[in-house]
Amino acid sequence: MEGIKRFIDVIITTKSCNFKCHYCYISQLDNFENEIMTLSRTPLEIRNALSKERLGGTCLFNVCAGGETLLSPDVLRVVAELLKEGHFVMIVTNGSISKRFEEIRDNFSHDMKKRLFIKFSFHYLELMRLGIINNFFSNIRMMYDNGVSFTLELTTCDELIPRIDELKRVCMENIGALPHITIARDDRTYRTKHLSSLSFEEYTKVWQVFDSELFNFKASIFYQRRKEFCYAGDYVAYLNLTTGDLYPCHGSSKKICNIFDDTVTFKAIGRCPLSHCYNGHAWLSFGAIPELVTPYYRELRDRVDLDGRHWLQPDVLNFFSTKTSENNEKYDDKTKRDILAKNFFDIKWHMVKRAGSIALRKLSWLKK
Numbered sequence: 001m002e003g004i005k006r007f008i009d010v011i012i013t014t015k016s017c018n019f020k021c022h023y024c025y026i027s028q029l030d031n032f033e034n035e036i037m038t039l040s041r042t043p044l045e046i047r048n049a050l051s052k053e054r055l056g057g058t059c060l061f062n063v064c065a066g067g068e069t070l071l072s073p074d075v076l077r078v079v080a081e082l083l084k085e086g087h088f089v090m091i092v093t094n095g096s097i098s099k100r101f102e103e104i105r106d107n108f109s110h111d112m113k114k115r116l117f118i119k120f121s122f123h124y125l126e127l128m129r130l131g132i133i134n135n136f137f138s139n140i141r142m143m144y145d146n147g148v149s150f151t152l153e154l155t156t157c158d159e160l161i162p163r164i165d166e167l168k169r170v171c172m173e174n175i176g177a178l179p180h181i182t183i184a185r186d187d188r189t190y191r192t193k194h195l196s197s198l199s200f201e202e203y204t205k206v207w208q209v210f211d212s213e214l215f216n217f218k219a220s221i222f223y224q225r226r227k228e229f230c231y232a233g234d235y236v237a238y239l240n241l242t243t244g245d246l247y248p249c250h251g252s253s254k255k256i257c258n259i260f261d262d263t264v265t266f267k268a269i270g271r272c273p274l275s276h277c278y279n280g281h282a283w284l285s286f287g288a289i290p291e292l293v294t295p296y297y298r299e300l301r302d303r304v305d306l307d308g309r310h311w312l313q314p315d316v317l318n319f320f321s322t323k324t325s326e327n328n329e330k331y332d333d334k335t336k337r338d339i340l341a342k343n344f345f346d347i348k349w350h351m352v353k354r355a356g357s358i359a360l361r362k363l364s365w366l367k368k
Contacts, residue, residue, distance in 0.1 A: 003322035004088075005057030006266075007236040007286040008050075009250075009279075010064065012039075012075065013243075017067030017094075020126070039074045039241065041260060047081035049244070049259040057327065060319070062282065063241075064092035070100040078241070083112040088319050095120040096132055101139045105146045113147040114315045117301075122154040122179050124167060137174040149316040151301040152179040153214070156207050158196055164209065176305030181207050181215035183222060183278075191275040194222065214281055214300040221280045226272040228289045229336050234266040235324035236288045250279060268331065270339040287325030296321050 039046070052058060061082055069075055070093050079089050093100075095118075108116070120140055127133040143150055152175065154160075160167065171179050184195035196203045204219045232238075233248030233256055240247070244260040247253070248269035257265050277283055285297045298320035302312045310317060331339070 002058055002319060003327045004060050004286065004319060004324055005327050006055055006059045006234075006324055007062070007282060008055075008059055009062045009236070009238045009282070010241050011239070012063070012065040012069065012072065012241050014065045014067055014072060016065075016071055038072070039078070041244070043074070043077040043081040045260070046078050046241070047085050049264075050082065050085070050087070052086055054259075054264045058087055058319075060088045060090065060286075062090040062092065068097070069093050070097045076100060076103055079116070080108065080112065083108070083115055086115075088115045088117065088316065090117045090119060092119045092121065094123055094126075095136045095139050096127075096130075098135060098139055101142055104148065105142060110147060114313055115319075117149040117151070117312070117316050117320075118143055119301075120150055120152050122152050122171075124154070124160065124163070124170075125157075133170070140175060144311070147313055149313045150311055151303070152177075152311075153182050154179040154210075155182055155184050156196070156203075157184060158198070161206055164206075168210075172306075176307060177303040177311070178210050178212070180301065180303070181210045181212040182281075183215070183218050185278050191223075192278050213295060217285070217295055217300060218281050221277060221284065223276050225275060226277050226280075226289065226292075228292060229268075229270055229331075229340070230272050230289050231268045231325070231328070231331075232272075232283060232288050234268040235328050236283050236286055237266065249283065250274075268339055270336065270343050285323075287323035290323075290325035290330060296323070 041049075050059075050061075063069060063075065063079060065072070065075070069091060075091070079091060082089050104113070104116070120136070122136075124133075127136050140150055140152065152171065154167065168178055171177065186193045186195040194200055194203055198206065200219075200223065204215075207215055208219075230249075233252070236249070237256070238247045238249050238252075239245070239259065244258045246256045246259055246264070248256065248267070249272075251272065251274040252269055256267050257263070280294075281300055282297065284292060285294045285300060287294075298312060298317055301320065302310055302317065304310055312320060
């Protein structure tokens with residue numbers, strides 16, 4: 001079975017969206033833009049920069065924009081090239097732009113589709129407000145019927161609590177299974193707290209009724225500061241596709257390299273700069289901290305519907321049953337000590353900058 005060499009979280013820095021969810025991280029920071037971004041490099045140039053040879057093997061790319069990922073026509077062209085290279089690709093989308101899914105259906109080969117996974121974000125209130133919920137579920141079924149893997153993920157918000165039974169019914173009627181649940185976070189807070197008026201204990205009790213392994217795992221690590229040696233920057237990494245800059249993770253502003261201009265290198269961060277690994281459902285489940293016992297990613301994304309069908313198609317299911325820590329060399333103790341010593345002041349400086357940035361935001365909100 002082919003295993004994952006690296007997990008690379010790819011951000012496309014457009015902040016345009018056709019939805020206006022109040023819990024969105026872009027909305028929280030009042031950062032929405034109306035301009036659709038175009039990439040500075042061609043899809044083929046991006047493929048060559050991210051070839052298997054340069055990255056050391058078959059990788060998984062999670063492609064996500066600041067707003068709606070599929071608004072830009074460039075995104076699917078890049079995804080297609082990464083799939084042709086032999087990588088696996090995830091797309092994060094609100095599932096509303098049917099013509100993009102029709103492009104996948106009509107233009108992607110079977111070999112490409114079997115390594116593609118789509119995370120459909122279930123923004124129920126916006127789908128109902130815009131009157132497109134039937135279109136949303138139709139797009140999901142179109143993808144699955146054409147060999148593409150998917151998951152359905154609901155972002156929690158307090159306004160949805162009275163509608164939990166309704167949410168369950170709608171999902172069972174349309175795809176024969178409940179959605180997975182993710183934790184909405186408040187990016188305006190230093191500790192990146194959960195976004196709810198409820199205490200975390202009350203909050204988890206409410207949303208556990210969906211029996212989501214994604215939610216259960218995220219809840220178990222959400223306020224847990226990671227003190228183990230972390231291989232983010234080597235086993236997993238964060239890529240700004242607009243600039244080509246590669247970083248260890250969301251919590252580090254120190255660039256490792258530029259995939260277009262430099263020889264691609266990977267350097268583990270060692271010590272986590274965040275108060276908790278809020279995206280640990282991916283980073284940790286794919287093995288960023290090898291000694292930490294975590295579920296496989298398939299457990300956090302798959303469901304079995306009423307007809308006994310898995311949301312994950314066979315190739316994706318098998319690939320999501322591997323970890324980067326199984327396919328990379330571990331560092332010896334001396335190397336770890338050297339990395340921790342070298343990165344100590346960089347991590348502290350990042351924490352100070354983040355605290356200062358949040359303080360300035362709060363001051364600007366008070367002035368409004």
